[in-house]
Amino acid sequence: MEMMESACRRGRGGEEGMEDELRQSILVAEHVKKAAAEAECFRSECAEIGRKVNHLASMLRSETLGAAAVAPAVYHRPFQWILAEANKVLFGSLFLLRKFRRSGLFRRVVYSAVFSSNFRGVLSAIDSSLANLPWLISLYSGSGVVVGLIPSSSIDPLLSRTWSRIATIEMASTASDRAEAAVSLANFAIESSRNNRIIVEEGGVPPLLSLLSDDSSVDAQVAATAALHNVACDPDHIFLLLEERTAPLLVHLLSISPMILQSRLASLISRMASHPLAREEFARESAVRPLIALLSFELPLDESNPSTKIQSLDTALNHSSSTPAPAADKESPELKHALKVACSEAIWKLSIDSPANKHKIAETNGLLCLAKLIEVGKGDLQHNCLMAVVEFATAAETDVDLRRAAFKANSPTTKSVADQLLRVANQGGSNISHVAAAIQAIGSLARAFSASEIGVLRTLVIHLEHWDRDVAAEAAIALGKFVCSENYNCTQNAKAIVEFGGVRRSMRLLRPGEKTMIPALRLLCYLSLYAAGSEAFERTMALSALESLGRAPGGQHPLVKDLLRKAVDQLELHVGGPSTLTR
Template identity: 40%
Template sequence: MANPEDEKSLQEELSLPILLGDRVIKAAQEAQSSKSDCSDVAKQVERLSAMLRAIVRLASATTTSSSLYDRPIRRILADVSKNLERALTLLRKCKKHGALFRHVFSITSAADFRKLSNLLESSIGDMKWLLSILDSSDGATSLSLPPIASNDPILAWVWSFISALQMGQLKDRADAANELASVANDNDRNKIIIMEEGGIPPLLKLLKEAASPDAQIAAANALVNIASDQHRVVEFIVESLGVPIIVQVLGDSPIRVQVAVANLVSKMAELGTIAQEEFVRVNVTRPLISLLCMDTVLDRPSIHSLVLNLTSSSSGSSSDHRKEREGESYEMKKKIKTSCAEALWKLSKGSEATCRKITETKGLLCLAKLIESETAELQFNCLMAVMEITVVAEFNAELRRVAFKPTAPAAKAVLDQLLRLIQNDQTDSVLQIPAIKSIGSLARNFPAKAPQIVGPLVAQLGSGNVDVAIEAAIALRKFVCPDNYNFACHSKAIIMEFDGVPSVMRLLQRNDRARKHGLVLLCYLAMNVGDSKALEQARALSTLKGLERPVLAQHPEMKELMTKAIDNLILYQTGAQLHRQVYNIRTIHDPSGSGCIFQPDE
């Protein structure tokens, strides 16, 4: 897009073709040769000049420069000016010259005049179309094509829709927004054209106006469809000061408008970290959590009071909207909660600031309650929001310690729901996988004795769904890796308390991805509890040796881990064999056992 500061004013743009038109007409009057052709050119230029002056009157009648849509005007004026310059050059050749020149010129000029006539006729067509969209009394859009857009009809339609959006009546503007949403939905190129031709600012303006909820919904839906990670579209919405407008409308609108706006927040947050950061800065989590907690019974009165405070606002209109929400159907309330949960999910991804705001405002407790009580998309979106928060907490010790403190009501509520989903045989894998991943992210938070946590994960190693089993292996790896302070205790629990080794060994046989993650878990267990009989009985050492070459060919980064695991098993199992050999020798030479220094295992 051109920088507005570098563009000439519209009056300056109009002055050049008008001046050129006057010069062409004068040149036609002074022509000494091809007078008939020059006269025809003058008539075409007179029509163009009249249209140009009509544009001037429209521009002068406009009260503010922003209400006149000038993108197609500037584009068409540039083309008109080029054609008028061609006309002036040709007609100046028709002035009085010698007889020889006039004879030579007359031979070559016929084709030039025909070409010029066609160009001027195209400019006339462009100007007629331009006036039709700028001076439409009913604000209706035009689907006719100007010659300038004959090779790219989308451009003309976008111009027409944006013109109606910027200059039409409220209903026409809503209709134009719906048309832009449809055009943008076709492909990414159309999204970029709408942005470059100035469609985003009038859509934001329409979204901000509270006179018509239908118009606001149309604007929000159009922005959802236009939003793209191509050519900085989302960044342009942010740079157009769209985020404060979006947050304001989200917090102070009828519920059906809020659904559309929450969807817009989700789309923008998903596509760009700049938008994500700006939403957090403007505190979009406040209205999102407020709407999410609507009608949700939280345990403690102080928490309920906080939720009521979140919904409060200084606007009188806000009170009206709260009353409207109280009378809304269950389906509509579920719809807004679903959209808000998705927005929190997308905003939380990789954002410590968002995660902190959610955990500091009881949003985490609300998410846990909805995971417990709801189903389908709402439950899934809440679970995904929790998962993204735990992923951020995994690499942020302070957030993990504060937000997921075991004694905190919100943390306990979340943990209970995650374990419920993991342990329930009827739970869909779509829910089990993020629940398992969340537990894995919090692995360093759990004490050395945590059978209620480790046990369900070990059980899922044998899940019939291989993706669930793999996710369980990944989660358990975080319990037994050296980064976990309690890795030794967790390793022993997996092997001895929950008999996890057979499940790990079976995981190695399921597919390549399962083999890789199963091997990583097996290596850590071998390093941490190398003297385990379960590992010896499962032939873990020979399995690791047999897989070493093919696995390292695909995953060379595992070399150090596998080498350490194999060396540790050799060390302990060789020691155990020597132990048994010495015992057998001593018992042979001293049948009474009085001289035996090794005691048999019970």
Template identity: 40%
Template structure:
């Protein structure tokens, strides 16, 4: 059987030093040496003081179910070590016979002074400990001797003790102080976790009686969770995710903004947090808040084309959405406790919550099939399309990034792609319309790039000829922003690669939109542009090598001239280059069929 060590209770921890204290005082009374007796008596006074404080902690522990234990255990362990040294010293002064008497009587005033100093430090530690356990006034910023070499430890202890045991107003202040400590460096975040700070913060986050306390707790959890996978995993294993989702669903909006930001920070750390949030159905309050103040009840259709508003209504009324037009912007509990307060919130605050919720959906969707399914199976995709259509700046960008991540998941999962991005489905059509609009009308590369990437990710979903999609992408090959042009080349490459069933249709469409001249110019920009541009050129050479434009633009000589340096960096492209060059030599007038190989 495995030897499982069970942590002792606080009462058991305290019983040992109290017992040591009793032994020391008895040994001091039995001291034989007249020379050492005054020193023993002085040590006994210090020990008596320590014992009284230890018994006070025992009473507090018995009367306080929520006692904050880490500093108690650490300080009591140090006190026990010092008391053991004191007992060893005092016993040397007891009566012995023969040789033992001579050995054990070798003590000096210096020995007593050294142990006395240790006991004095323990007395200082115990005074500090009692001050934070008994405190009614919030954080104690004094420094106990045990933390003299690491002051952060004492401040963390004091803050967490106040959060766990203090008055509500003091708990909020302590959480703000802990947040400041967490901002200083990564080590402090780990200390807060290791000193049991997460559970008191989660408990404070649930404190619906004080939005200030909730906000403070959320902000410190954001600071701790940032770039710390260990901390996020600990929050998850501490069953913190359901608490976060509950507070997100039913809290004042300023708290919801912070909690949505916490969801983003946690989701950034990977699949463990993402999956736990999906289980807790975090997408429900996020999408509900994102669609706040969006009119969902207009049944009218625009002439010849359904608006995104009406598409949402139709989807909801047909029973395909788990959200109703009149759903409360809250959790699955649907309490709506703060509904009236939300109605009078400023437009700036409403914009902030939408920004935070859109970012949370973006981070939750990254690489997560389960999250992406949750969003697309509800009205989430339509809401994202609506925000892309009507909003600007950060909110529009976050929604585009969310769509981009969902599309990237769809690219690697054919079943999900066919369902979520079926071109004739209302939600998919609404999103596609907005992506094309952004590509054609927005001048900001930060917006164009995720829109282009999204369309490239679902390239295999489009049947036959789709000039309305290929045309805008081809136009971006000549974009002055190199990154936009490169992403256009990458996206077009996904339309014409062998994995795409309709590669021939798409290749011909690119030629019809005169895409080759812009592509040839892109090859002269930089190495990254050259690589992705050449891949697209190779696909075109293989698919439509007999097209005269390729000969007019000197595609063959270009591929031959650029093959060696590109293949040296990307050897996986060697066969693609060889196939493209061979195909062009078959079709182009005057090309030598048996020219020497372009690479050894």
């Protein structure tokens, strides 16, 4: 029994060679035949087992299986499984036949019913292996094409579907057959998470990567990329792709491939970028550079500012002077748009929680490209670029080095980004999420704006009265960042906000229980600290309102409690009357 278990374990992916596995199975089959011949009772049944096992052994001796067992480039996974199934059958047969070395009427009469059932089970198992082996032989017959499902029901049909496709990708002689199998595998992967898992467990990733790295057929590469994209829907699968050194391959191919493949590669990078380790790996490979270069292809930029032009495609992709860029001019507008959408999404996903990728975006003037596409792009392209800028701005709020590198004072990039964020913030229509995102980004960049850029403040103050509460709340949060103590221009900004009607509008948002209350209260407190001398506070009775809020539960919120007390004290000095909060 121990020998049986050891052989089965080896058959499911042990370290011994397949040639040894096959030789072991044939040896066991010979022992079964001998045991069948030596049986002293149930001779007809034992002889039937011997005949079937003899047929099984002749199949195991097939030249096709022998050649496949020693070939290092052959896909061995189905070989291992089916051979393991055959080993279980052979050892089971041997275990049963050895019970009949002794004869006797008592043994036959007493155990007839029991052994009859055992014989039927063993014969059925042998028949299953006899059905499996022709399928296996046809798989390794030389054509390497899909051979259909295994006839036997002893093996999950999903496994045989997966094996035949992977084997075709690994062993088919023509690129068209390999591409067709990759497309089939991609469709199979997207059907269910179980299918996806089976593809990975049965060793489908290395053949797909091998197909992707083979530049003899673009169609095959596209099909392989699609399959890998569908496989990369699980963090563990993405980690496996990283272990297989997928990131360097994708970045390399992104720089030299035709546009149809570049689009698929960018989508795969975007899918993998959901994993933090993948973002780090792509940062090490400088994946952002070719993505920005492809995103900026044929993008009209401001000719009056040559210093803001994005580096050329050849330079960004690190091509030598003798290596031309992919001939993309003749591609359809639809394909060019699809490529830009894929690249913009990849840039957005790579920038999430990745300072290294953000710095590379800044180094390549990528922000200028993103800003231009927010202006001229539509749909998913505009959305992806906007989300990338929002992600970038959010990080720059707390990362001083990034803010200084990307948003230098009075730089064309800073102006372009700010202009487009303001344009989106001022847009009407139904895309409220874009308006809120743009306002959020403006608030994150509050310390990058000079005191003279009061148009930004005017827009934000107006949005305090926006019908959507999320937008109004984001406007209050953003204005709060312009007038907080950490902002060097807080006093000038506070005076401008008050002049634009910020006091009156913020007080209208002080509704208990609503999401606008705390942001509006913080804003009003900062305005009180830095512009308390304005008549607007007296006209709106801001002091009385703040005193009332100080006694309410909302005024005890950790974000505003101390700030509220300071604001009341400041207003009391300018408006008059002792504060009830300090009595």
